[in-house]
Amino acid sequence: MPPGKSDILQGTLDLMVLKTLDAMGSMHGYGIARRIEQLSAEALQINQGTIYLCLVRLLQKGWIRADWGSSDNNRRAKFYAITRSGKKQLVVEAEKWERVAGVIGRLLLLGSER
Amino acid sequence: MFTSLRQRVARISACFKARELDRDFEQELDSHVSMLAEDYVRSGMAPAQARRAALIRLGGTRSLADQHRDARGLPAVEAVLQDVRFAVRLIAKERWLSAAAIVALALGIGANATGFMIVNAAFFRGLPFEESEQLYVVSWQTRRADRTARLSHAEFQEWRASARSLDLAAFSDTTLNISGDGAWPEEAPGAWVTANAFAVLRQPPLIGRTFDARDERHGAEPVVMIGHAV
Numbered sequence: 001m002p003p004g005k006s007d008i009l010q011g012t013l014d015l016m017v018l019k020t021l022d023a024m025g026s027m028h029g030y031g032i033a034r035r036i037e038q039l040s041a042e043a044l045q046i047n048q049g050t051i052y053l054c055l056v057r058l059l060q061k062g063w064i065r066a067d068w069g070s071s072d073n074n075r076r077a078k079f080y081a082i083t084r085s086g087k088k089q090l091v092v093e094a095e096k097w098e099r100v101a102g103v104i105g106r107l108l109l110l111g112s113e114r
Numbered sequence: 115m116f117t118s119l120r121q122r123v124a125r126i127s128a129c130f131k132a133r134e135l136d137r138d139f140e141q142e143l144d145s146h147v148s149m150l151a152e153d154y155v156r157s158g159m160a161p162a163q164a165r166r167a168a169l170i171r172l173g174g175t176r177s178l179a180d181q182h183r184d185a186r187g188l189p190a191v192e193a194v195l196q197d198v199r200f201a202v203r204l205i206a207k208e209r210w211l212s213a214a215a216i217v218a219l220a221l222g223i224g225a226n227a228t229g230f231m232i233v234n235a236a237f238f239r240g241l242p243f244e245e246s247e248q249l250y251v252v253s254w255q256t257r258r259a260d261r262t263a264r265l266s267h268a269e270f271q272e273w274r275a276s277a278r279s280l281d282l283a284a285f286s287d288t289t290l291n292i293s294g295d296g297a298w299p300e301e302a303p304g305a306w307v308t309a310n311a312f313a314v315l316r317q318p319p320l321i322g323r324t325f326d327a328r329d330e331r332h333g334a335e336p337v338v339m340i341g342h343a344v
Contacts, residue, residue, distance in 0.1 A: 029142060030149045048146070049173035049181075052139070056185045060124040073152065077145045078138070 013054045014063075015097070018090045021064060021082040028069075028077035029055060055080060063089050128187040139182050143175055244316040252282070270308075283307060283314040 020035050021027060027035070033051045058064045063086030069079045082090070128135060147168045154164035169175070183192070205212045240246040252273075254263035265273075265284070274282045286306040293299035312324035319339065329337050 030146045049178045060121045
């Protein structure tokens, strides 16, 4: 089934969240949102609330798990961590992206050779 | 494939823990706002303004809570449940109207059920004999609907003799007197039948034998069949 526009956006956010958790270990929702904004050099100013809908989805699919804990300021927050199946999914998604990027790269190169 | 099964299970279990999950999420959002506000304060904003800015940055909490509920549960089912709850509240509020409606429904359903039971017994299920749909009553028909015609024994014999594809047995309703030693005689509804009546109806006896052609002859010994009713 071809992905709709919102599915592509969802998939991208899923990938970013998984990668963040994979690289940084366990984080709370705010931390993940901040990190994604930082990495994208503030280019991705996502509505911070949407990160939680993404996290619900990933939790349901079993790619991440959640535990209550306390943050640096001793604030009670829910911490998320990637699971083993999440790591597997990350590899699959990353490969897909690289393939797409490769194809488009070659296509663009084709145009400029004229 | 397993992910979607996992998802379904997660969604169904989320429906049961709705209040707890709502509270959880509210707490989570609250921490988020606080942490964001702290960052704003650190970058020089006044605390009250920081909190407000944080709330704006997060997006509407009410709509987020709704979206969270839709994302984690079964929104279609929950919508139906909400409607059911609303309906129950309405019914409880308008007692008399609800009572009248319930009584009307009960009468209607009761009448329908009774009617169906009768029709079912009379027409659909048929008589309690083997292949009852092939069982017919054969008789003369009069031109006047209020008179029945009776068949004479001689005519019956003729029919039976010439019938090739049917078995014919004859019967005639009557009232009988049954009396025993010292007991009051009782009236009982009964019928005169030809000896092959039980054979035509395909009603086998529990013990012994039913009537047969021998019993019909002149001077044959009387025989008795005893049924449960007797």
